[in-house]
Amino acid sequence: MTEHSKDFQQEQLDQQIEQPARYLDTKARYLVEDLQQMYHTQSDDKLANEESLQRVRKLLESRLQPSHQETNILTFAEIREHHERKTMMIDNAPQSEATSSRKKDLASQRKPRWRHISRLFNTIAAVLVVAVLVGSAALLLNARRNANPSTTTGSSNVTTQPQVKVDCSHVFADGNYIPDNGEHAVCLQGKETPLQDSATINDHKLTLISAYADANRLLIKYVETGNISQRYDGGASISKLTIQDGNQTYIYDPVAGYTSHGGGSYYDQKSKQTFFLDSYSIPQDAINAKQLQITATFLAVGGATREDPVGTSFPTTFFNFTVPMQSEKRVATPNQNLVINGHRLKLTQVCVTLSATYLSVKPEEAVNTPPERTYSATVNGSKTEIYEVDNGKLTGKWDPLKGMSIAITEDWLGKPGTWNLKIQSTGEPLGIGSGELQFTVPAA
Structure with a gap:
């Protein structure tokens, strides 16, 4: 160790490495040449590595927060001096020990020297991505709140009026308790x-x-x-x-x-x-x-x-x-008659829509409306409502009956084509009896 220390002078170390023949003996010169060949890089790669190292150092200094542990940053000259001293120590060690140490040193050279720095970069990148996502979500939420002031809470005086919804849960029924x-x-x-x-x-x-x-x-x-x-x-x-x-x-x-x-x-x-x-x-x-x-x-x-x-x-x-x-509807004009005690009633029109079905019936002779309802009707076996009509108006009792409107508050758009109408009478003006007929209603 003392002999090699004499060969390598600290104040002329760089010159001795660059031109070993001028300063070193044969054994030391071979050592330096081996080291130069081991760490030799092309000039372009060397320049790129130096630029990368500078960027890494600047990024670490700007991004990393101070830790509680004191960090000692070595210069590149100090790192190089450390490696050279380590090499000289290996040369002075016994042969087997030096060979083992050299193999370990060479194996460590094959590993990426910036593995820890790379992991650190990945961590920094992940943190930055998360920060961007959180910031974007906050901006979007704030914009949505500004666009909908009625949803804000706190001291805002703006309130949302409840909107009436089209609720289909209830079935309405008329005064006769017939469901619509x-x-x-x-x-x-x-x-x-x-x-x-x-x-x-x-x-x-x-x-x-x-x-x-x-x-x-x-x-x-x-x-x-x-x-x-x-x-x-x-x-x-x-x-x-x-x-x-x-x-x-x-x-x-x-x-x-x-x-x-x-x-x-x-x-x-x-x-x-x-x-x-x-x-x-x-x-x-x-x-x-x-x-x-x-x-x-x-x-x-x-x-x-x-x-x-x-x-x-x-x-x-x-x-x-x-x-x-x-516009969807089914329309038929049967113009067929049914007879009750000699009174002829004609089915003139059938109109079927989603909301209801109307059957128009007109007497073939003069019939007066009774003081009380004495007739009823069923269509396809279902009970119906009957209204006496005169040009769209209800008539007075004992006035001439111009027509009857038989109404079914059902969706019969999908009913089969063959229908049945039955009218029953329990008193005046038609008398006691009934009549019925079949007719066809085309598809919608």
């Missing part, structure tokens, strides 16, 4: 047009829910706050209906008897609201329209309010909306 399964089928198939117009009348909030129209019926569904299913305590109902098909305007006055069969109402205890379903006949001249322009005028019955403590005022409000006409 036709409207229920319409609702379940998503054919109703949602509406959201609201108004306050006699301290009750009135909100439209939906509307529907086909060749048989116009259905309007709405809700009012409070228990007003019997139309008292300031409840409002439709007093006038204006229907426009683009070419003609029709005005219905429900109070005068233009309402159709079906519909109904019920009170929901949980929400403290009363739901209504109003049903109207579609004008025959408008059954082929593409859509209908509707104006529904609501009239409130008398009820004590803050503005009218006595309850003598009858305020009104109205809504305008558009309803598309559902």
Whole structure:
């Protein structure tokens, strides 16, 4: 060791490595040449490695946080001096020991020298990716909150008004407790047009829910706050209906008897609201329209309010909306007769839509309406409702019967083609008896 220390002078170490022949003896010169050949790199690779090392060092200095342990960073000159001293120690060691140490040293050279640094880079990259993802999620959430201020919490005064949904869980029933399964089928198939117009009348909030129209019926569904299913305590109902098909305007006055069969109402205890379903006949001249322009005028019955403590005022409000006409239907004109005690009744037309089925029956001779209903009908074995009609209006008792409308509030679009109509009479004007006939209804 002493001999080699004399050969290698610390102040001239670099020059001795670069030009060993000038300063070293033969044995030391061979050692230096072996080391030079072992660590020899091309100039381009050497330059690239130096640049990479500089980038690594800068990145580590900028990214790594100070640790609790003191870090000692060696210069490259110190690292090189350490390797040279280690090599000289190996040369002075016994042969077997030197050979073993040299093999271990050479094996360590084959391993990547920057494995730990590479792992560190991977960790840094993973942390950066996670930070970017978290930051992006925060930005998106903040943007969404800004776009929807109604969903924010805290001191914000903006609130979201609850929207009335088209609920199909309830089946409406009319005054005769006959369920309106036709409207229920319409609702379940998503054919109703949602509406959201609201108004306050006699301290009750009135909100439209939906509307529907086909060749048989116009259905309007709405809700009012409070228990007003019997139309008292300031409840409002439709007093006038204006229907426009683009070419003609029709005005219905429900109070005068233009309402159709079906519909109904019920009170929901949980929400403290009363739901209504109003049903109207579609004008025959408008059954082929593409859509209908509707104006529904609501009239409130008398009820004590803050503005009218006595309850003598009858305020009104109205809504305008558009309803598309559902075109699917089955139409037949059998023009077949059935006879009850010599009285001939003709089935003139059958119209089937999703919401209902109408059968039009006209007497072939003068028949007066009785003071009490004395006849009933079944179609395909199902009980029906019968309305005496005269150009769309209900007639007075003992007036001449111009016709009857037999109504079924069911979805019969898929019924087979062969149908059966049976009419039973229990008294005047037809007498006691029954008559029936079969007819065919084509597909939709």
